[in-house]
Amino acid sequence: PKYVYDFTEGNKDLKDLLGGKGANLAEMTNLGLPVPPGFTITSEACRRFLEEETLPEGLEEEIAEHLDALESRMGRRLGQADDPLLVSVRSGAKFSMPGMMDTVLNIGLNDESVHGLAKQAGGNERFAWDSYRRLIQMFGKTVQGIDGELFDAALEELKGGRDDLELDAADFQRLVTTYKGIVADQTGENFPADPYLQMRMATKAVFESWNAPRAVVYRRQERIPADLGTAVNICSMVFGNWGMDSGTGVAFTRDPGTGHQGVYGDYLQNAQGEDVVAGIRNTISLQDLEGIDKPVYDELMQIMDKLENHYRDLCDIEFTVERGKLWMLQTRVGKRTPGAAFRIAVQLVDQGMIDIDEALSRVTGAQLAQLMFPRFAKDAESAVITKGMNASPGAAVGKAVFSAERAVELAARGESVVLVSRETTPDDLAGMIAAQGVLTSRGGKTSHAAVVARGMGKTCVCGAEELEVSAAERRFTAPGGIVVSEGDVISIDGTSGAVYLGEVPVVASPVMEYFEGSGEVGDEDELVQAVHRVMSHADASRRLEVRANADNAEDSARARRFGAQGIGLCRTEHMFLGDRRRLVEDLVLATSSEERERALAALKPLQEADFTEIFQEMDGLPVTIRLIDPPLHEFLPDYTELSVKVALAGDRAEEKDRKLLAAVKRLHEQNPMLGLRGVRLGLVIPGLFAMQVRAIAEAAKAVPGAHAEVMIPLVGAVQELEHVKEEAQKILAEVGVEALIGTMIEVPRAALTAGQIAEAAQFFSFGTNDLTQMTWGFSRDDVEAAFFSKYLELGVFGVSPFETLDRDGVGRLVLLAVEEGRKTRPDLKLGICGEHGGDPDSIHFCHQAGLDYVSCSPFRIPVARLEAGRAAL
Numbered sequence: 001p002k003y004v005y006d007f008t009e010g011n012k013d014l015k016d017l018l019g020g021k022g023a024n025l026a027e028m029t030n031l032g033l034p035v036p037p038g039f040t041i042t043s044e045a046c047r048r049f050l051e052e053e054t055l056p057e058g059l060e061e062e063i064a065e066h067l068d069a070l071e072s073r074m075g076r077r078l079g080q081a082d083d084p085l086l087v088s089v090r091s092g093a094k095f096s097m098p099g100m101m102d103t104v105l106n107i108g109l110n111d112e113s114v115h116g117l118a119k120q121a122g123g124n125e126r127f128a129w130d131s132y133r134r135l136i137q138m139f140g141k142t143v144q145g146i147d148g149e150l151f152d153a154a155l156e157e158l159k160g161g162r163d164d165l166e167l168d169a170a171d172f173q174r175l176v177t178t179y180k181g182i183v184a185d186q187t188g189e190n191f192p193a194d195p196y197l198q199m200r201m202a203t204k205a206v207f208e209s210w211n212a213p214r215a216v217v218y219r220r221q222e223r224i225p226a227d228l229g230t231a232v233n234i235c236s237m238v239f240g241n242w243g244m245d246s247g248t249g250v251a252f253t254r255d256p257g258t259g260h261q262g263v264y265g266d267y268l269q270n271a272q273g274e275d276v277v278a279g280i281r282n283t284i285s286l287q288d289l290e291g292i293d294k295p296v297y298d299e300l301m302q303i304m305d306k307l308e309n310h311y312r313d314l315c316d317i318e319f320t321v322e323r324g325k326l327w328m329l330q331t332r333v334g335k336r337t338p339g340a341a342f343r344i345a346v347q348l349v350d351q352g353m354i355d356i357d358e359a360l361s362r363v364t365g366a367q368l369a370q371l372m373f374p375r376f377a378k379d380a381e382s383a384v385i386t387k388g389m390n391a392s393p394g395a396a397v398g399k400a401v402f403s404a405e406r407a408v409e410l411a412a413r414g415e416s417v418v419l420v421s422r423e424t425t426p427d428d429l430a431g432m433i434a435a436q437g438v439l440t441s442r443g444g445k446t447s448h449a450a451v452v453a454r455g456m457g458k459t460c461v462c463g464a465e466e467l468e469v470s471a472a473e474r475r476f477t478a479p480g481g482i483v484v485s486e487g488d489v490i491s492i493d494g495t496s497g498a499v500y501l502g503e504v505p506v507v508a509s510p511v512m513e514y515f516e517g518s519g520e521v522g523d524e525d526e527l528v529q530a531v532h533r534v535m536s537h538a539d540a541s542r543r544l545e546v547r548a549n550a551d552n553a554e555d556s557a558r559a560r561r562f563g564a565q566g567i568g569l570c571r572t573e574h575m576f577l578g579d580r581r582r583l584v585e586d587l588v589l590a591t592s593s594e595e596r597e598r599a600l601a602a603l604k605p606l607q608e609a610d611f612t613e614i615f616q617e618m619d620g621l622p623v624t625i626r627l628i629d630p631p632l633h634e635f636l637p638d639y640t641e642l643s644v645k646v647a648l649a650g651d652r653a654e655e656k657d658r659k660l661l662a663a664v665k666r667l668h669e670q671n672p673m674l675g676l677r678g679v680r681l682g683l684v685i686p687g688l689f690a691m692q693v694r695a696i697a698e699a700a701k702a703v704p705g706a707h708a709e710v711m712i713p714l715v716g717a718v719q720e721l722e723h724v725k726e727e728a729q730k731i732l733a734e735v736g737v738e739a740l741i742g743t744m745i746e747v748p749r750a751a752l753t754a755g756q757i758a759e760a761a762q763f764f765s766f767g768t769n770d771l772t773q774m775t776w777g778f779s780r781d782d783v784e785a786a787f788f789s790k791y792l793e794l795g796v797f798g799v800s801p802f803e804t805l806d807r808d809g810v811g812r813l814v815l816l817a818v819e820e821g822r823k824t825r826p827d828l829k830l831g832i833c834g835e836h837g838g839d840p841d842s843i844h845f846c847h848q849a850g851l852d853y854v855s856c857s858p859f860r861i862p863v864a865r866l867e868a869g870r871a872a873l
């Protein structure tokens, strides 16, 4: 295979091969934008390298050829002593993983070529030595694995409180000596002087950085597959650290927080690479750049315009100015907040750049879910202690912590924490994930904290410059002498940037209010407008119906407000809790058929009343009612507690308790999940299912237009269903009500014999929670805490199969059951009512599998509507 592509050979659609960075560098090159020449080594080469632990055959030759061509083109050789070509070696995977992997700049410098570089720069010694020390620092840290603190400390010591701009050539030269000492100390070898060796080592290190711990954590969080590998970009260097007429910056074509069009970005004069985001000095805004270098600013604006029109989306960019010449170093379709995603999608439709289908494809259910979270009450009378930048929206309340480790530790104990730091680094990732929100005192909207938080939908306020944060003392001070120490509760508002002392009450979000309301939209709220337009299109596009899992009138009402087209799962067991337990006890203790009938007769009117309310709320929409599913002992007292009670009472123990204890003992199961439950109960306890069906029938009869469907759980054989169905049909006929009778498909045998089961079932509803448990042989309540994190780490699966339907295993059973069921009964109605019914990826699967509806919890309904619409695109 071809492993190396010149920037002129690639394009933006080759992300799989060239990574996002490489593909877009190529795209910009071909658009005629000023990109420093270079080439990309494919992610396939990386995969082979990681598998075989050696560079794939032919790769080195191919790299050499491309480097040769680059050198001829640039008229200088890599690291050439008197006139060196320098390159950066940059990571770049298919999905952007900001700061998670490695990049090394200024490759090609050594004790000789540093003089050549100074000569090239017209005798600019300071610049040459600054570049050299940066190389050793970056190379030492990322390629040689030396603790970066050592370099940072040496730099701080050299600065002695001075600004980096105040350092001169001699300072940097001294720093180079110190850094080389650190390298020799830490590795036992001299810093590699051979430019080609530097490049080779850096390339391997970038490949290996794919598996750096923080990259692994990030991928898991973002659900990025673990086996993609990263491409490597070799890019000739341009220098923002040449002097004050140079600099480096980042920019967005629109505000990634609100979506509004305009000029957003940060720029830093006389600086290189990461300096802008690392917060070494305060950056200036792009508007200020206009004052400093108008021609560069104008060109940048023109390019940003061109990029946005070309990508038809918000782009973010990295650029460098070298002595008044603008260079583009990166672009990509930028990350944005959930609110901005909806706004931008609709804005672009209005600007005629995309159509509404495309707009729908560009927002996700996960983003919508974010927008439904509550926010702080506007009129909350809480003390704002300072304001920072509104980097990533949301309302976070928690105890202040000052290190990622503490955040992880406290969160593991179930505490809510807000991570506070001067600025974050990729090493803080685990802490950011654990925290409710992140607060930094340094850095702008493009800082590490801001970018990462936005990416994961975490609340973030950054650049709260009035705060003095001391991680060592675990506290910060705010204006007015306010001191907040570890454990003190603070609240941060990622939408406004406000930081509060104490806990601020939260209120519903406007999007939630929109769904809760009747669906009417005022003109004033742009976000709600955007959500409304996208949702309407999703509803018009989707083939899947969306139903709710609801067991009572209140949930039914909410489900309807949220747009449910019926109830896909009404569990009846919740109706036996509370005061009604006593009646279940009577049922279990009954020794004669009269006693049993009496107990059932007492339960029936209660059930009937429950169903009546639900039918009324649903007003003619289908309501699928599942007959009782869990084992009966779940309704009885705990065995140990009851034994103790009876033992303590001795002779005075009540007759009923004693009988109950015997019953609990008799009903005790080693493995209740696989025991006497579902249809098995219906067949073993005479009259139980009959009572439920009669309650359903009579309630349906009483509510005009009621549309009931009776669902039998845990069926594994058609014979089970036939018995129950016969009895149920008789009752329905007696009462004079029509209702479909169907079954859950949740035992693997049911899926495997779906063709037979469909003889008796008028509908199937896939109970994918049980189906997943039984297909994997996982007891959900036991495995998640016990070893799922290990399984995720080992890559047995990329996401819990209880969260996202396992297409390869459980999914195949579903597909089989769909096919065989429909073969028997072409009009078989098909739905899903497991937790997966509200999960985006699983919803797409359900669409592809040809189901008629998904059913999920009321709050997930908007998400399911949106994703069902997206699945149909």
Ligand code: ADP
Pocket: 036, 087, 088, 089, 090, 091, 098, 099, 100, 101, 102, 103, 105, 235, 236, 237, 238, 239, 240, 272, 273, 274, 318, 319, 320, 329, 330
């Ligand atoms: P990341 O993926 O972490 O953004 P990059 O590969 O983009 O890493 O590089 C890190 C920084 O170095 C960025 O600011 C980038 O613009 C800068 N940089 C990379 N290559 C060059 C180059 N050839 N010349 C100048 N600056 C560069």
Ligand code: MG
Pocket: 318, 330
């Ligand atoms: Mg970058």
Ligand code: MG
Pocket: 629, 713, 746, 767, 769, 770
């Ligand atoms: Mg089940």
